[in-house]
Amino acid sequence: MIKLNNVNKTYFTDKIETIALHNISLEVETGEFVSIMGPSGCGKSTLLNIIGLLDKPNEGSITLEQENVEQYKEKQLAKIRNEKIGFIFQGFHLIPELRVIDNVELPLLYRKISSKKRRELALEALEKVGLSARSHHFPSQLSGGQQQRVAIARAITGKPSLLLADEPTGNLDSHMGDEIMQILEDLNKNENTTIIMVTHDDDEAKRTDRLIRVFDGQLIH
Amino acid sequence: MFSHILKLIWNRKRNNALMITEIAIAFIVVLMISVLAVSNYRNYQVPLGYEWQDHWQISLGISGGWSTDTNRETLRQMIAALKSQEAIDSVGVVKEPLFFNSVWQSSTRSDDRLITFNANTLDDEAFETLSVNFLAGRAFDERDNGQGYRPVIVNQLFVDTYFSNGDALDKLMPGDNANGGTLPRKIIGIVEEFRQYGELAKPVPYVISRFDIATGHQPSAIVIKVKEGTDINYEQHLSTLLKGIAPEWHFSFVTLKSQRSQSIENELTPLIVLSIVALFFVIMVALGLFGVLWQNITRRTQEIGLRRAIGASAMSVHQQIIGELMMLAAFGILAGLVLAIQVPLLGLFPELDWFSFWVSFAIAVAVILSLSFVCALYPSKMATRIDPAYALHYE
Structure with a gap:
């Protein structure tokens, strides 16, 4: 599914050079649910x-x-992100002025599909996260857990093969966090979606197929 | 994407209200200037109807009242003296001077219809002196003496306005008691135009009556056509000549060329001043839009980062930001139009016709949309530089 080979990432400022990743090699298979853990x-x-x-x-x-994406231009990378990758963030990142259904439709706006088809796909995604009844609410009218479910619906509405979740339960209480984990597990099992999730929670990590630990920019085996 | 932008604008209407108001006011200001400019341009395109290049206008300050036979005889002598000058081709008399805003409005009722027009009185020679362009009929002459009608000459616009079939020559209109008693007016000639107030004034239906020294009202000017190359120094000679005939009268000389320039300047100066004020205002609005948009981009860093993350290319973001401002501009224009259209609808500015309004509207729309586009260019470029990885962790 995805393969990283000897990846290095260093950030440069005027005076400081910060090594963020050092010689990372990693392979994730299709349908795997992988968690990444490590200190802040x-x-x-x-x-x-x-x-x-x-x-x-x-x-x-x-x-x-x-596909080796190393030399891809910005526009090609945007297309791949749009079609193959779904993102879930700790802070949900919903657009407050848009209704739930419009937030979920967002990734589909950047594809050449009709508004009718967009609506169908968005409703289907909301159905999967159990929020179709709230499609015309605004994000501020939903609880944190519901907002994260909307964010998941947005991530899966374009039917991506890879889901990337950055501490998806970080802003939620344990009950809501459990609901989110359940949805991710269902997506992984039922849809064969590959999921890579960053988490701080050991219990959540144990529910995934594989745990990758990162320390000082390196993988710990 | 269009409906998406529309939703965003609508759902952010409170935040956008100020921008829309600013755009609406700027639109109205630009529209107002455009209306004035377009109206002036359209007026300028209409023929003047007479020549001015080698003509002088001598304003008459008649002493002791016009009604006296002495003054009427004095005027006869002056005209004869002027005609005898080698440098003068012809001489005419006008009641209302040319290129002055001296307006004589009149009206009459015919077949229960009110006919209103601007009027003037010219003597028989004035038409030749000014080379007035006749479309039909003729100038006043001896054939009009002692007739049971009062001869008048009208412009084509008068015919177009009051004679739907275009057949006006030799037609009679009721007279009025003030001029020529109750004798009916007979249209003996139709001229292309006679734009007494100059090229920038709105053309109006115009009726010219015959000036007769013996019975006519007090004239205000003599118009002379001088030979080509006669310079203004000749004024001194003429002044001496006329003062010799009428020492009590006052004369002021002006070439129609300079009077025309003055008339154009008088019309254009307010427009230029208004345009400069409007330009400053529009620049202020543009800076305001630019600033608000810049602030919006900063406020929406996370949203833009999210869009980039989920597949928006830099170009999509660029187009969206420009699209948003263009749509705000469209709302502003719509709001401005709702207010501005009341002017022609209610007839608040009689000079304004619908054609000029819509042409000016198109110009104002083009100006405001171009301005909005330019204002959006840099902030939208800035938005494309937002790094999604950074923006999604931006607080």
């Missing part, structure tokens, strides 16, 4: 950003579904 600032989010093609490594290669 160890490079988890950087790793997720590189896997999600939001950031480029200084060195190393990335292969996504047998």
Whole structure:
């Protein structure tokens, strides 16, 4: 599904050079549910950003579904993100002025499909997360757990093969967090969606197929 | 994407209200200037109807009242003296001077219809002196003496306005007691135009009556056509000549060329001043839009980062930001139009016709949309530089 080979990422400022990732090699198979753990600032989010093609490594290669994306231009990367990758964030990142259904439709706006088809796909995604009844609410009218479910619906509405979740339960209580984990597990099992999730929670990590630990920008085996 | 932007704008209507108001006011200001400019341009395109290049206008300050036979005889002598000058080709008399805003409005009722027009009185020679362009009929001459009608000459616009079949020549209109008693007016000639107030004034239906020294009202000017190359120094000679005939009268000389320039300047100066004020205002609005948009981009860093993450290319973001401002501009224009259209609808500005309004509307729309586009260019470019990986962790 995705393969990272000797990936290095260093951030440069005027005076400081910060090594975020060092010689990371990693392979995730299709249908796997992988969790990434590590202390704050160890490079988890950087790793997720590189896997999600939001950031480029200084060195190393990335292969996504047998495509080497290293030399891809910005527009090609945007297309891959749109069609193959779904993102779930700790802070939900819903657009407050848009209704739930419009938030879920957002990734489909960047595809050439009719508004009718967009609506169908968005409703289907909301159905999967159990929120079709709230499609015309605004995000502020929903609880934190419901907002995260909307964010998941948004991530899966384009039927991506890879879901990247950056601490998806980080802002939720344990009950709501459990609901979110259940949805992710269902997506993984029923839809065969590959999921890579950053988490701080050991219990959540144990529910995944594989745990990857990161420390000081390196993988710990 | 269009409906998406529309939703965003609508759902952010409170935040956008100020921007829409600013755009609406700027639109109205630009529309107002455009209306004035377009009206002036359209007026300028209409023929003047007479020549002015080698003509002088001598304003008459008649002493002791016009009604006296002495003054009427004095005027006869002055005209004869002027005609005898080698440098003068022809001489005419006008009641209302040319390129002055001296307006004589009149009206009459015919077949229960009110006919209103602007009027003037010219003597028989004035038409030749000014090379007035006749479309039909003729100028006043001896054939009009002692007739049972009062001859008048009208412009084509008068015919178009009051004679739907276009057949006006030799037609009679009721007279009025003030001028020529109750004798009916007979249209003996139709001129292309006679734009007494100059090229920038709105053309109006115009009726010219015959000036007769013996019975006519007090004239205000003599118009002379001088030979080509006669310079203004000749004024002194003429002044001496006329003062010799009428020492009590006052004369002021002006070339129609300079009077025309003055008339154009008088019309254009307020427009230029207004345009400069409007330009400053529009620049202020543009800076305001630019600032608000810049602030919006900063406020929406996370949203833009999210859009980039879920598949929006830099170009999509660029287009969206420009699209949003263009749509705000469209709302502003719509709001401005609702207010501005009341002016022609209610006839608040009689000079304004619908054609000029819609042409000006198109110009104002183009100006406001272009301005909005330019204002959106840099902030939208800035939005494309937002790094999604950074923006999604931006607080």
